[in-house]
Amino acid sequence: MLTSIEVAGTAQVPATDVGFLLYKHPDRVQQFATSQGGATVFFPAASPELCRVVLHVDGVGAKVDRAEGMGRYVNVVPFAASSRLVVVLGKVFGDALAGRCATRPELVDNRWPMTLTVPSVPTGGRCSPAELFEPLGWTVQTSAQPLEPPQWGDSEFVTISLSGVHTVRDALRHLSVCLPVLAGAKHYFVDDAEVDKLQRLGDGWLDTHPRRDDIAAGYVKHVRSLTDEAVMRLAGDVTTAQPADDANAVPERRASLARHRREWVVESLARAGARSVLDAGCGEGRLLAELVTALPGAQIAGVDVAPAMVDRARERLQRWRGTSVWQSSLMYTDPRCRGFDAVVLMEVIEHIEFDRLPTAMSSVFDEMAPRTVVITTPNHDHNEAYGLAGQWRHPDHRFEFTRADFAQWCASVAEEYRYRVTIDGVGEPVEGLGAPTQCAVFTRDDSSPQLNSSEGGRR
CATH class of the missing domain: 3.40.50.150 (Vaccinia Virus protein VP39)
Structure with missing residues (x-):
């Protein structure tokens, strides 16, 4: 699994400041143990004008169900950019996903000209990359990944390149929600907590997305009860009683x-x-x-x-x-x-x-x-x-x-x-x-x- 994030700097904010958001120093190679294998973060380019961050996951040690792929010993699943990559993003860039930056909090809402490149994206879902990302302000380019030998044609995997001006937080959230929807599958069991997660990651953009309902259904693996609840929440149709004198009361959510x-x-x-x-x-x-x-x-x-x-x-x-x-x-x-x-x-x-x-x-x-x-x-x-x-x-x-x-x-x-x-x-x-x-x-x-x-x- 591989993902790169390339950001351009401005006169006010140098590109290398993205390291503060990601909690990763541009001069270092950092490694992390995750449930999906070893993850490495490094910066092939780091200057005030341009900064490129690469996340590589080797897939070694990832636990794979036989039903997910071709067998016990030959399996493409740990290397495909779907829900397993999302798990790693949450582990390695969790603070950026949550919109936290203790040392430079003003960077959280900074909009960067950026390009995201994600190879090996499975496309078994019901929405295309353009349908998912273009309404969010991304320019989308895709290229099919051919099989070997070439006469076998193209595989079911594509490389996606997204260009636009976004906060790092929103860019990571777009990937975290849309990659599993593109794949049409998740490698883990989903329950009520998945609806909570979708609402959190989709805050501020998913409720107005033209394919909102399809995204909600794909994110919860088309489980009818979870899909209905997710759509109602995103549409604002779920109301809960709270004291009239407490406008800041947090609505009660259904326990898991x-x-x-x-x-x-x-x-x-x-x-x-x-x-x-x-x-x-x-x-x-x-x-x-x-x-x-x-x-x-x-x-x-x-x-x-x-x-x-x-x-x-x-x-x-x-x-x-x-x-x-x-x-x-x-x-x-x-x-x-x-x-x-x-x-x-x-x-x-x-x-x-x-x-x-x-x-x-x-x-x-x-x-x-x-x-x-x-x-x-x-x-x-x-x-x-x-x-x-x-x-x-x-x-x-x-x-x-x-x-x-x-x-x-x-x-x-x-x-x-x-x-x-x-x-x-x-x-x-x-x-x-x-x-x-x-x-x-x-x-x-x-x-x-x-x-x-x-x-x-x-x-």
Whole structure:
């Protein structure tokens, strides 16, 4: 992946001042580790009259789903200028995207004569480069990238050159929104938070764009519910109640599915009267941080198989005493995981190979033997509402339960380990598809278990 930004200086503002905006010194080569590979920023030209900034991403180490490209070992996706490049732009030029410049704040609104060049842009979307960028004041030039050997013709990738007079902030935001729309795809799962991001990046220009609705739909992968919400927000049709005497009140936005999920888990644990909780597969510790405040005085602990996640969770929880986080796995017995009132597996089981799931359940229900077990997992039926019919919701998922399969699996686990189970759902349900997340609360009981079903289980 490669992007260059060339700006021209004026008598008032030399071109090299763009380094202040990008937080990159023109005399240095700077390197960054990103989720999409190693990124390098350098300046092939740097003078008061002309400054050229190049961002190169080597793609090494980028995690690629096989479904995105041609296979496990040969894949063009990490090198294509689409949503993966946007992720790197946010990582490397995040302050410029946000319109922040602590040392020279006046440069944020400076309009520079500039040229952006982006090779290897996929064009599988419903809008052309001209339709997206020309209404924003860019002069657009495109050149097809030929295949090798030449007799095979042109590829589906083009090099785009954009020329115009813009702020650096707006130029980066135009790229961040329009590149995934051009590609017609994103490499990651989208939810409500993506609408928030679109509204933030599109502030001041997207609401009046002639292809606004098409851009909104492409940015959220044509998921109907997200597209409708994005278009309503951009059109100004979304109103929220706020106090009449507070003109500066921030409108309330719909909470993300992840937050709804955490709230449901916390409420379930509170109803169960849990005084000690183990979050198995705690990740970065977001749920742990909420449990500390929601269940005062309770013993809170977390485990994760990934050392990096354990480190992040510990950092998040360092200001709270009495919390513990350590590395462990559900694939073996860990005596430290015993003795808790409740064990939580929030969005965990789908990351376990299905034939190893019985081992994990034995570890939880037999070895740990808590009074309460709380499990959440994606509802595969609901993927159709996200435009993912027949697909898994994340490339790291090993399986996903339909509602019928989840109900059957819960009943068999409850029967085997002598628990009662109640099935529920989290998130806005869709008729015929159910809620996006399906959940279960298992309660240890000596009597014969029975299966109860509420909103999410039998829809």
